[in-house]
Amino acid sequence: MIDLFNLNIGEIYAWILLPLLIFLARVIDVSLGTLRIVFISKGLKYYAPLVGFFEILVWLLAIGQIMQNLTVWYYYLFYAGGFATGNYVGILIEERLSIGMVAIRIITKRDATNLIATLKKEQFGMTVVDAHSSSEKVKIIYMVLRRDRVNEIVAKVKKHNPTAFYSIEDIRFVNEAHYPPSKSITQRTFDRMRSRWRKGK
Numbered sequence: 001m002i003d004l005f006n007l008n009i010g011e012i013y014a015w016i017l018l019p020l021l022i023f024l025a026r027v028i029d030v031s032l033g034t035l036r037i038v039f040i041s042k043g044l045k046y047y048a049p050l051v052g053f054f055e056i057l058v059w060l061l062a063i064g065q066i067m068q069n070l071t072v073w074y075y076y077l078f079y080a081g082g083f084a085t086g087n088y089v090g091i092l093i094e095e096r097l098s099i100g101m102v103a104i105r106i107i108t109k110r111d112a113t114n115l116i117a118t119l120k121k122e123q124f125g126m127t128v129v130d131a132h133s134s135s136e137k138v139k140i141i142y143m144v145l146r147r148d149r150v151n152e153i154v155a156k157v158k159k160h161n162p163t164a165f166y167s168i169e170d171i172r173f174v175n176e177a178h179y180p181p182s183k184s185i186t187q188r189t190f191d192r193m194r195s196r197w198r199k200g201k
Helices: 009-041 047-068 073-097 113-121 147-160 185-200
Strands: 101-108 127-132 137-146 165-171
Touching: 009 047, 009 073, 047 073, 101 147, 113 137, 113 147, 137 147, 147 165
Parallel strands: none
Antiparallel strands: 101 137, 101 165, 127 137
């Protein structure tokens, strides 16, 4: 049993600091790997190699420590834990960045007049098509917009046509699109807080 209160500097490094460094290095390199894949999928050819450089550099530091201490099974747990955590952190970072464009298709059976009017008022570009499902008439609203506006659109759909079907697809390239200017971070934060407050009423 290790006495944590009577460790010398070398033992503190070997049993506490080094495992934590391995864990953090793995979190960082896996998170960077997630971002690199996202950048590749979005066609960001300059960012992907840059992120890949730092990703492999950090990975080499982590695996180097493991290779030097192959008999210390304790380090393997931190290495694996860092890998698992890095996947989660990478996804969170990717969601926060909201990179790229998406296509949204909204199919609604209900009258979509209010929804369309709201989207037009806020200067969202859209294509509206009258169509027929297997049993009745429907409206299809097709939009291309920045990914950071998706939650805003979904909230409007749920407000005006809560039973509407919608799908969201990533788009790698758009030659031309019409969408309103991005809101400031302060405005987006205020909108989210207001939305949560209304749900809690």
